[in-house]
Amino acid sequence: MKARRPQRDVVPRGALRALVLAALAEEDLHGYALARRLEARARGTFKIREGSLYPALHELELEGAVDATWTRAPDGRRRRVYSLTRAGRRAAKDARAEWLAIADTLQALFGV
Amino acid sequence: MTDVSIHRSSMYHGPMREEIERFVASLAIPADRKAIVLAELLDHVACATEAAARDGLDQEAAGRAALGNLEVLRRSLEAVETAFRITRKHAVGRGLVAALLVAIILDQGGSIMTGVVGALVVVAIAVVCAPPRALDLLRAELRAPRIRGALGMVRGIPIGPALSYAFTVISAPFLVWIALIIQRAYAGVTVVDIPWSAFALMTAVYLLLLVEGIRARREAAA
Numbered sequence: 001m002k003a004r005r006p007q008r009d010v011v012p013r014g015a016l017r018a019l020v021l022a023a024l025a026e027e028d029l030h031g032y033a034l035a036r037r038l039e040a041r042a043r044g045t046f047k048i049r050e051g052s053l054y055p056a057l058h059e060l061e062l063e064g065a066v067d068a069t070w071t072r073a074p075d076g077r078r079r080r081v082y083s084l085t086r087a088g089r090r091a092a093k094d095a096r097a098e099w100l101a102i103a104d105t106l107q108a109l110f111g112v
Numbered sequence: 113m114t115d116v117s118i119h120r121s122s123m124y125h126g127p128m129r130e131e132i133e134r135f136v137a138s139l140a141i142p143a144d145r146k147a148i149v150l151a152e153l154l155d156h157v158a159c160a161t162e163a164a165a166r167d168g169l170d171q172e173a174a175g176r177a178a179l180g181n182l183e184v185l186r187r188s189l190e191a192v193e194t195a196f197r198i199t200r201k202h203a204v205g206r207g208l209v210a211a212l213l214v215a216i217i218l219d220q221g222g223s224i225m226t227g228v229v230g231a232l233v234v235v236a237i238a239v240v241c242a243p244p245r246a247l248d249l250l251r252a253e254l255r256a257p258r259i260r261g262a263l264g265m266v267r268g269i270p271i272g273p274a275l276s277y278a279f280t281v282i283s284a285p286f287l288v289w290i291a292l293i294i295q296r297a298y299a300g301v302t303v304v305d306i307p308w309s310a311f312a313l314m315t316a317v318y319l320l321l322l323v324e325g326i327r328a329r330r331e332a333a334a
Contacts, residue, residue, distance in 0.1 A: 031152055032159035032178070051184035054152060055192040062195050064251040077158060078151040085255070086330065 016048070016056050018095035021084065024066060025092040028083040031057065057082055065091045128157060128175050135182050141193035149189060153179070198243040203273035207280025210241035214281070215288035218310055230309030235316050238281050243273055250274035250320075254328035278321065282314045 023029060023037050034057075035048040060066040065088035068080045084092060106112075136150040160178030161171040179185075214234045218225050225233065243249065253272040271279075293304055 030155065030159075032156045035156075036163075049180050049184070051180050051188045054149070054185075055188035058189075058192050058196075062192070062245065062248045062252060064248065064255060067255075073155060073158070075158075077155055079155045080148065080152055087327075 015099065016052055017060065018092075018099050020053075020056055020060065021065065021088060021092035021095050024082055024084045025089060028081050030071075030079050030081045034082070060088065064088070128172070128179075129154065132157065132179070135186070139186060139193075140190050142196050142199075145193045145196050149193075195245045195248065198249065198273040200271070200273050200276045203243050203277040204280050206241050206243055207277045208284055210238050210277075210281045211284030212288065213237050213241070214313060215285040215292075218285070218307065219289065219292060226307035226309055228309075230307060231312030234309065234313045238313055238317075241281070243277055246274050246277060250278070251324055251328065254321075254324050278317050282317045285310070285313070 019038050020034065023034055023041075029037060031054060035053055038048050039046070057066065057068075061068055061082075064085055066082045067085050068082050071079050071081050073079045132153050133150065136146050136153065139146060139149065141149070157175045157178050161175045164171045164174030214237055217233060217237070218230055221230060221233075224230070249272065253274050289310070
């Protein structure tokens with residue numbers, strides 16, 4: 001029987017950044033949709049905390065990796081949708097390669 | 113009934129909206145960033161309550177869960193948003209300090225400051241005195257949409273804190289040197305020796321602006 005993976009409360013900071021970039025590389029998303037997208041993909045292994053998501057998005061915005069545009073939700077409330085810039089697409093590619101390499105290394109070290 | 117419920121919860125005419133507003137108002141971040149954070153949090157909680165309504169769950173509880181621990185959120189936001197805090201006035205102040213140091217060091221540094229050492233020293237001073245995350249700010253400013261200038265005749269990039277710092281640090285030393293030349297001329301010293309290191313900072317800044325400007329244009333075109 002396969003052991004159930006425990007749910008993590010937080011995603012490591014560098015990993016969250018890589019996951020955000022990866023999700024935005026597929027589609028432009030607003031904060032809530034981005035959090036749910038990542039959680040759905042993680043199949044319950046972690047929960048995205050808003051305390052880390054928005055600061056991570058704003059940091060990426062400051063670095064020029066993402067752009068944010070204002071739109072409106074169906075009920076008229078203001079909504080910020082994030083998209084990757086060209087630099088962000090490069091950063092997404094690099095982050096993905098880096099984390100996959102780390103995962104490979106850890107698997108080798110633990111003899112998985 | 114459900115539609116009304118979803119609509120009311122999304123528009124936030126309840127205690128949660130007030131709680132979010134109070135929280136955002138209490139954040140130690142720039143005012144324009146508060147507006148952004150408030151809109152994002154309201155949208156986030158609205159999405160959570162709408163999803164709860166669709167799934168037949170407790171909307172209030174879903175909204176609170178989506179908001180998470182406000183003190184953790186406060187710490188994270190205040191840590192990141194400070195980079196947006198740098199105002200133009202603050203950047204110009206830092207630029208003036210850097211410019212004064214550059215002017216004095218090149219003027220008083222003697223022959224060692226006329227060459228490569230002088231050039232490296234002035235660039236180092238400009239880097240050390242720069243506002244936090246100045247390069248990130250500069251990139252963001254160069255990517256900003258073009259706006260009409262004060263005269264309304266041409267469109268250009270808005271001059272934000274990073275560009276204010278850059279222009280202050282390259283131009284103010286020359287004002288100091290001109291003042292010194294005039295003052296010394298009155299004292300009878302009419303020989304003016306201009307070392308090439310005096311232009312090193314200007315060259316470095318314009319090269320940086322050129323490279324980052326091209327990058328920003330390319331990104332905009334892509």
